[in-house]
Structure formats: structure tokens, C-alpha cells
Amino acid sequence: MTMLTRARGWAAGLAIYAEARMIIMLLLGFSAGLPFLLVFSTLSAWLREAGISRTDIGLMSYVGLAYTIKFLWAPVLDHLRLPLLDRLLGKRRAWMVLAQLVAAAALAGLSFSDPSTSLTPVVLFALVLAFASATQDIAVDAWRIEAASDEKQGAMAAVYQLGYRIALIASGAGALYLAEGVSWNAAYLSMAALMGVGIAAALLAPRVAEAEAPVIGQETVDGFVRHFHVGGRPALVIAWLYRAVVAPFVDFFQRYGWWALVLLALIGLYRVPDFVMGVMANPLYIDLGFPLSTIATVVKLYGIWMTIAGALIGGIVAARIGVLRSLLAGAVAATGTNLIFVWLTFRGADPAALAVTISIENFSGGFAGTCLIAYMSSLVNHDFAATQYALFSSAFALPGKILGGLSGVMVDGFSATASFTLPLIGMAPHLTAKTAGYIPFFITTALMGLPAILLILVVMRFQPAPRPPRGHAPATPE
Structure with missing residues (x-):
């Protein structure tokens, strides 16, 4: 292989990052990463400066469990289509926009809160923000998988991570600079405005084919349905639950x-x-x-x-x-x-x-x-x-x-x-x-x-x- 051929190969490989979908993925990665620190370390710094006890700050971290248990409602995003938004944007982008709007509203709510006066609004808005952010993650991951071929998934993941890390800088260092130079309220309101980056990216993202995933373990589900004489919608619910929760664990324990x-x-x-x-x-x-x-x-x-x-x-x-x-x-x-x-x-x-x-x-x-x-x-x-x-x-x-x-x-x-x-x-x-x-x-x-x-x-x-x-x-x- 000549040096010229190798150079052309590298150029062709790098050219993938100039594609429009890669730019969209970068912006969606930014939107996905922005709320993360705002419900964790950035929020804990605000609370500590406001005089909140370390015990309460530690307990506040439980709002982040939304990221941990998001697999529980991930199948809902596969099966439930949002009225009106679905017709305009498609299933994936509709869920993205809804989650981003809710996240922006929660950040705005936090910006108008005062933890030194009352911690309850901060807890509620942080909880809403965590669930909206986790839902956005699910929708963005689904769009990423469906928007590019297998050979481009590595590049999609790379630009997603880059956008995510840039967002961590904005919501970490950027928010702290704003808090010290202006106020915590201004910092969180600015973060709410930055969610507009993700909303714009979701609206500009191409609409992708959204085929329903096949039911994993269909033979097991069919056997259960026949044995207990279950049909109609209950049978669909059983198939959905088996695919989302049961089959992966059954396979894992069978192999190990x-x-x-x-x-x-x-x-x-x-x-x-x-x-x-x-x-x-x-x-x-x-x-x-x-x-x-x-x-x-x-x-x-x-x-x-x-x-x-x-x-x-x-x-x-x-x-x-x-x-x-x-x-x-x-x-x-x-x-x-x-x-x-x-x-x-x-x-x-x-x-x-x-x-x-x-x-x-x-x-x-x-x-x-x-x-x-x-x-x-x-x-x-x-x-x-x-x-x-x-x-x-x-x-x-x-x-x-x-x-x-x-x-x-x-x-x-x-x-x-x-x-x-x-x-x-x-x-x-x-x-x-x-x-x-x-x-x-x-x-x-x-x-x-x-x-x-x-x-x-x-x-x-x-x-x-x-x-x-x-x-x-x-x-x-x-």
C-alpha cells in the first residue's frame, strides 16, 4: 500500500465526521450531557453554599436514580407514540423534543428557586429534570442506532461523547463561573436556555425509519399464551415484558x-x-x-x-x-x-x-x-x-x-x-x-x-x- 493510498484512506475515514448527521449527533450529545451535572455535583455545590447540611445533600443525590432505572420505561418509548408530535416529527424526535422541553422547564424552575429558603421546590424540579434527562438519553440512543448504518456507529458514538463532554464543561465549570460572577439563579437559567441547542438539533435531525423490534423469546411467549389461553392486548403486554426484562436475564444465567x-x-x-x-x-x-x-x-x-x-x-x-x-x-x-x-x-x-x-x-x-x-x-x-x-x-x-x-x-x-x-x-x-x-x-x-x-x-x-x-x-x- 502506497503512502498516497494510505492518505486517501485516512481522508475518507475522516470525511465521515463532516456528514450532517454527525453534526446533529454532536449537538444531541451536548443536550444529553448538559443536565447531568446540574442534578449532581453542580447542584451539590449550590446547596452547600446555601448552607444545606451534607446529610441533605447526600440524600438529594437519590434523584439521580432516574438514570439508573431508565431501562424500566425505555420500552414505553418504543411502543407509545405521542399525539401530534409523532405525526410532525416521528417517534424518536417527538420523544426527544418533549424530554428537552421538560428539562428546560425544570432548569428554569430551579433558577427561580432558593434552597436557603425552601428545599422542597429544588427537590421537585431536580427530580423532574433527572427523569426528563434520562428519557432524552433513551430517545437519543434509539435515534443514533436507527440513523446510521453499523459501520458508522463508531463515529456516531465518538461525536456523541465529544458533545457530552463539552456539555459537562458547560454545566460544570461554566455554571460555577456564572454562579460566582452573577448568581446561581442566573447560572441555571442560562443552562435552561442552552437546552435550546438540543431542541434545534432534534428539529433539524432527519426522520428515520422506526420499525418495531422483534419480540425476543417468541416461542416462550407463545407457549405461555397458549397454556393460559391469553389473547389480544394482554398477550402483547406479556410479549413486551418478556422482551424488555425477562429474556436478557434468562440468557445471561443460562450462559454463566x-x-x-x-x-x-x-x-x-x-x-x-x-x-x-x-x-x-x-x-x-x-x-x-x-x-x-x-x-x-x-x-x-x-x-x-x-x-x-x-x-x-x-x-x-x-x-x-x-x-x-x-x-x-x-x-x-x-x-x-x-x-x-x-x-x-x-x-x-x-x-x-x-x-x-x-x-x-x-x-x-x-x-x-x-x-x-x-x-x-x-x-x-x-x-x-x-x-x-x-x-x-x-x-x-x-x-x-x-x-x-x-x-x-x-x-x-x-x-x-x-x-x-x-x-x-x-x-x-x-x-x-x-x-x-x-x-x-x-x-x-x-x-x-x-x-x-x-x-x-x-x-x-x-x-x-x-x-x-x-x-x-x-x-x-x-
Whole structure:
């Protein structure tokens, strides 16, 4: 192959990113990523600055469970067509626009709220925003799959991730800059206006063919219907429920046997340290005395690029040493780096220490996240790929989010233990009983990573090769 031929090949490969649908995908990725931090870390910073207790901030993180359980209502978006909007835009774009309008309205509602006066409106608007955002994710993913051929899905996913990360910068660093320079209300109102990017993209997106997906496990469903003499609409409901919930789990347990429980436990425990620690990260920065502009620059702007770097390196390492070995490396790194926050607490409001902490934490988090995605992808049966991956991703997020809601209770509990905090205050004069409580908290979150590490070692040593899916050739062991 000549240099000219190679150059033409690279040019042809890059030309795909100039297609109109790729630009639309970039903008939809931005719209999907924009609400995420606004119900998590950005909101927690606002609440902490407003004097809300860390316990209440931790409990507020439960609104993010909408992202974890979105698979429960995802089939509704496949089967329910919205009046009027469906005729004008088609099923996928109709759901996108509805979700985006609701998300923008919820952000506007938050912008007119005052958490220092009443927390109830903030909770309600944040809950609506989380559900609207999760619904938008479902619709955007469905449009992406239907809008491009298989060979273009990689490029579609790449531009989606780029748009998503840009949105994280806007809703993280951008919102904090606006909050410090103007007000929190102006920051959230600006984010509501930015949802217009997604609405415009959905309206400009081409309408795609929207064929109904075939029912998975049709023979099982038909047998149930015949045995219990079920017909009409109840039979359709049974088929829908079986396809969405039952069949993927049946297949997974048939292929892995009782090891499926070990694998699900591994997935569920893998990111627990990050989820629990992450809820209290912004309150820590506030309590240590970092200004919002510093948090925005170091954590929300610089930190995003460190996460991207870790993710890219994780993909390379997984390809070089294998999925399980890279998974183990990611678990060790993500668990150990929780301890860097102990060092930061001792250092206090030192911007250099914050930069070091974010470099290590975000890089290891991006690395571990890529390794987990690769591992979960390796577990799916391609006949059930979308559904099983959605269920796996929910399984990995659920335990961490549940425990993360108790993170504020943990910090406040440790802070109240004077016998532990007082010696630490003497070691570091800038510490108070309030900030010293973070030290045992981060040590605890690091210890939470040990079960996942042990399970990975067990799987590497003892797990047999999975049974091949029905009708497939036996799998080749890694």
C-alpha cells in the first residue's frame, strides 16, 4: 500500500465526521450531557453554599436514580407514540423534543428557586429534570442506532461523547463561573436556555425509519399464551415484558450459571468507592475554602480532560493486556486514589494540591470506567446486546448511588466523633471538627473497593468459560 493510498484512506475515514448527521449527533450529545451535572455535583455545590447540611445533600443525590432505572420505561418509548408530535416529527424526535422541553422547564424552575429558603421546590424540579434527562438519553440512543448504518456507529458514538463532554464543561465549570460572577439563579437559567441547542438539533435531525423490534423469546411467549389461553392486548403486554426484562436475564444465567451472581456482584461493587466519594467531593472543596472559580477551573474544566485521557489510556491498556487484567488495574487505581483526598484535606485550600488530586482521581476514574465498559460489553450476548448492556449499566450504578445517598450521613457522623477529630485538628491547624470528618470518610470509601478487587481475582482464577448462546459456536476463552 502506497503512502498516497494510505492518505486517501485516512481522508475518507475522516470525511465521515463532516456528514450532517454527525453534526446533529454532536449537538444531541451536548443536550444529553448538559443536565447531568446540574442534578449532581453542580447542584451539590449550590446547596452547600446555601448552607444545606451534607446529610441533605447526600440524600438529594437519590434523584439521580432516574438514570439508573431508565431501562424500566425505555420500552414505553418504543411502543407509545405521542399525539401530534409523532405525526410532525416521528417517534424518536417527538420523544426527544418533549424530554428537552421538560428539562428546560425544570432548569428554569430551579433558577427561580432558593434552597436557603425552601428545599422542597429544588427537590421537585431536580427530580423532574433527572427523569426528563434520562428519557432524552433513551430517545437519543434509539435515534443514533436507527440513523446510521453499523459501520458508522463508531463515529456516531465518538461525536456523541465529544458533545457530552463539552456539555459537562458547560454545566460544570461554566455554571460555577456564572454562579460566582452573577448568581446561581442566573447560572441555571442560562443552562435552561442552552437546552435550546438540543431542541434545534432534534428539529433539524432527519426522520428515520422506526420499525418495531422483534419480540425476543417468541416461542416462550407463545407457549405461555397458549397454556393460559391469553389473547389480544394482554398477550402483547406479556410479549413486551418478556422482551424488555425477562429474556436478557434468562440468557445471561443460562450462559454463566451461578457465576452470573458473582459477575453481577462484581459489576455492582466496582465503582462503589467513586460513587460514594463523588457526592461529597464538592462539599469538601467548599468546606476547605476553595473559591468557586478555582473549583470550576481545576475540577470542572481541567478535570474533564484528565478523565478523557484516562479513558483513552484505559482502552489501549485493555487491548494490550486483556479485559480482566485491565479491569483489575482499574479497580486498584480507583480504590487507592480515594486516599488522595485524605492528603488534600490535610493540605487545605491549596490550589496545587487540588490539581494533583484531580489529576490522579479523574485519570484513574476514566481508566477504570473504560475498563468496566469493556468488561460489561464482553459479557453480553449480541442477540440481546442493547437490553443486556442497559441492565448491566443499571446494575453497576445502583449500589453506588444507594450508598452515595448516605455519604453525607457518614461525614457528619465522623465529624461528630470528637475522639477521632480532635487529634487530627492538632496535627493540621487549619482543620476543624467539620472538615476533619472527611478523613475517615475517604479512608472508608477506599476500603469499599476491596470486595470488587477480590471478586476480580476470583473470576480470573476460577471462572470457567461461559456456555455458548443457543445456536452459536462455543466461545474461545480469553
